Amino acid sequence: MLDTICTAQSDIVEAYRFVRDRSLKLIAPLSAEDTVVQSMPDVSPTKWHLAHSSWFFEQFLLSSQCGYEPLRPGWQFLFNSYYESVGPRHNRVQRGLLSRPTLAEVIEYRHRVDDDMAPVLDRAASDPELAALINLGLHHEQQHQELMLTDIKHVFSVNPLEPSYQREAPFGLPGHALPMRFVRGSAGIVEIGHHGEGFAFDCETPRHRTLLHPYEMADRPVTNDEFRDFIRDGGYRTPSLWMSEGWARAQAEAWAGPMYWDAQAETEFTLAGRREIDPYAPVCHVSYYEADAYARWAGARLPRESEWEHLTETRVDVDAQLRAANFADAGFLHPQPAQRDEGLLQLFGDVWEWTSSPYVNYPGYKPLPGALGEYNGKFMCGQWVLRGGSCVTPVGHLRASYRNFFYPPDRWQFMGFRLAKDA
CATH class of the missing domain: 1.20.120 (Four Helix Bundle (Hemerythrin (Met), subunit A))
Known part of the structure; x- marks a missing residue:
């Protein structure tokens, strides 16, 4: 490998x-x-x-x-x-x-x-x-x-038989409730974007300066159990928590929980078939609208992509986290609970993390020449950035500057989120 x-x-x-x-x-x-x-x-x-x-x-x-x-x-x-x-x-x-x-x-x-x-x-x-x-x-x-x-x-x-892709799926990792802690990030003018060593997509460039205001970011993603509290408290029935477009979409499609969850919020469909929801694993298959509504309910917000990237680059050993992350090659093909209780956790793998940043070009961005210029640049409209990779991302594909992007109502990707706050 x-x-x-x-x-x-x-x-x-x-x-x-x-x-x-x-x-x-x-x-x-x-x-x-x-x-x-x-x-x-x-x-x-x-x-x-x-x-x-x-x-x-x-x-x-x-x-x-x-x-x-x-x-x-x-x-x-x-x-x-x-x-x-x-x-x-x-x-x-x-x-x-x-x-x-x-x-x-x-x-x-x-x-x-x-x-x-x-x-x-x-x-x-x-x-x-x-x-x-x-x-x-x-x-x-x-x-x-x-x-x-x-x-x-x-x-x-969508098959009534709910077939399993993984015929011999590994058992999930043991988990336990971890208190959510917030880590203070650096404020001021910082640099983000690809360093210039190794591969990167054109949308990750150029490295540039940006201003960060005082902020804090959660040390781990929001879990299934925490998201169930949002559901039980009427999160899907409270329009004041939602963006207007999100509320309209949630009503039109009768959203009552993350994609693939049953109506009782007890089981979810996985690549190994239907399984009991792990309360301590990161919540998954939620749209930007749902992540944003939860953050508002929790008295927080979603992190900006610049906050996520700079805190990741300055507070963790990125290479070590990439080696330890729950990517596809680990074999679970499903988010797993955090396995330790210190520092910033699960920045890579498990779930793509929604940010509050629109997918737009960086200052000085130049698309690739010719037809390959259509790879990324022409999609910089109406989509939002996600960071960190997921449990089905191939190992070796991620880095701290990687920018994924989807439309705000999308849910079928392995999408989750962590919280942030102004400090």
Whole structure:
């Protein structure tokens, strides 16, 4: 197992094989029928993820080779996600209608792409720009590996049989009630953003100065038991706690608790099937609206992304926390209770943490040139930043500057939150 995706050019072949093999390992518990289903517009079929992540390498690395011919004419249209400058694409909400190509054909396509990538990988050892582009493709595939798990969870959840992805799921870690403590952060002008060493997406750059006012941030995420107190106290029935858009969405969709919880707030659907809710694990599958309403109910607020990043960089050993985090490779595929009672806990893994920061460009931001400039920049409108990764994020994919982003009503990702306060 790689602890981090390669940054050295000499590691590129090993990293490529590791990431590509992992995608196929993720489908081992699935039938071919499982990989075709699209249970809602935000979900993509597993088969589509497998094909699109290979399309990325074919489109942005192989197609530039002299004399290259597409492996599957027509598939460029089927498996282009949102790159308008590349060409037309299949309607996202109709991905679940694609019974063809078959799963076997998609896997065969992946192998052909890998074969054609072999000489490209060899050249990358002496070509820094080529190595950087391959590394981008690997991190892109890791993002889709996470989506494969979040999406199949939703697919299985709408099946009345509630099938299990994990046939032999490990038992959860023991937990106990930890008092929530608040850690004082630095005020004044500080720097955030990627340091410039190792891989980062363009939206994490450039490193820049920002002003922090006095604040405190909770030492751990909000737990299931704490969120149940919010429910019991009428949190979903009190409009004064909610943003107007959030209240309207909660009423329209009859929200009464986190996604996948039963009506009694006793069990939740997991990748291992339906299980009793662990009271001490971080609450999960809540929207920005729900997180914000809870924070208001608790007399607090959500942290700003600058507060989260600076406190993380200055108060913890980031590398140590990344090594100890509950990422997908730990095997739980579900948030776990905090395992110690000091310092800042669970900053990485377990749940993506909503912040109160809109997803916008940093001062001096420049998107990647060409079609790859569509990767992040064009989504900087109407979405909110989440930090820290989750229990289904691949190991080696995260860093303190990583910015994830979703729309405020989204809940199907492994989303939780921690609190902050003005000091």
